[in-house]
Amino acid sequence: MAARFASDFRVLIVPGLNNSGPDHWQTRWQQLYPSFERVEQAQWDTPALHLWSEQLKKALRRSARPTLIVAHSFGCLATVHRANAGAPNLAGALLVAPADPDKFGVANALRQSTLSCPSILVGSTNDPWMDGRGAAFWANQWGSEFVNAGALGHINAESGLDDWLFGLSQLQRLILSVGSPRSGKTSAAFDRPSTPTCER
Numbered sequence: 001m002a003a004r005f006a007s008d009f010r011v012l013i014v015p016g017l018n019n020s021g022p023d024h025w026q027t028r029w030q031q032l033y034p035s036f037e038r039v040e041q042a043q044w045d046t047p048a049l050h051l052w053s054e055q056l057k058k059a060l061r062r063s064a065r066p067t068l069i070v071a072h073s074f075g076c077l078a079t080v081h082r083a084n085a086g087a088p089n090l091a092g093a094l095l096v097a098p099a100d101p102d103k104f105g106v107a108n109a110l111r112q113s114t115l116s117c118p119s120i121l122v123g124s125t126n127d128p129w130m131d132g133r134g135a136a137f138w139a140n141q142w143g144s145e146f147v148n149a150g151a152l153g154h155i156n157a158e159s160g161l162d163d164w165l166f167g168l169s170q171l172q173r174l175i176l177s178v179g180s181p182r183s184g185k186t187s188a189a190f191d192r193p194s195t196p197t198c199e200r
Helices: 002-009 023-032 049-060 074-085 132-142 165-178
Strands: 010-014 067-072 090-096 119-123 145-148
Touching: 010 023, 010 049, 010 074, 023 067, 023 165, 049 074, 067 074, 067 165, 074 090, 090 165, 119 132, 119 165, 132 145
Parallel strands: 010 067, 067 090, 090 119, 119 145
Antiparallel strands: none
């Protein structure tokens, strides 16, 4: 799996509020796969949708390679916003435990957003930032496949997931749905053109 990540796609890690610490699965994935890149924010303690989305846009523009985003919490909201506004080279997105847009006052900005590339949204039944029902609702709004991961809290460091192999399996599923840029093959279940992007 690591070889395919390195050869076929660029992978961007998009953390949420206060960044992802050393025990967070996003950080552990970067240790497992050093080619994964993290999108940095100027102020990690200030969740500003448009500013975070702009930082993501800048990161996407640094390479012409087809890119997969692995986002968590408020990073999911920034990812959806960026995809809706135009995301160069974005081939697919894994959205994990998105924060509730209503809690941050950005629901109106995201309600009509539909990702035009393959995406999987993983939610938790006891997530304090947004329960499973809310996560399923927003997955439907954004055109994402919803995956119920069970009772994992906010799916963060406090969840004790270590390398979170289930999450890696979802990223692998996303790769299969996008298809290989070199082979041009895609998953018939998604019936999408080879390496679709969210660029507009």
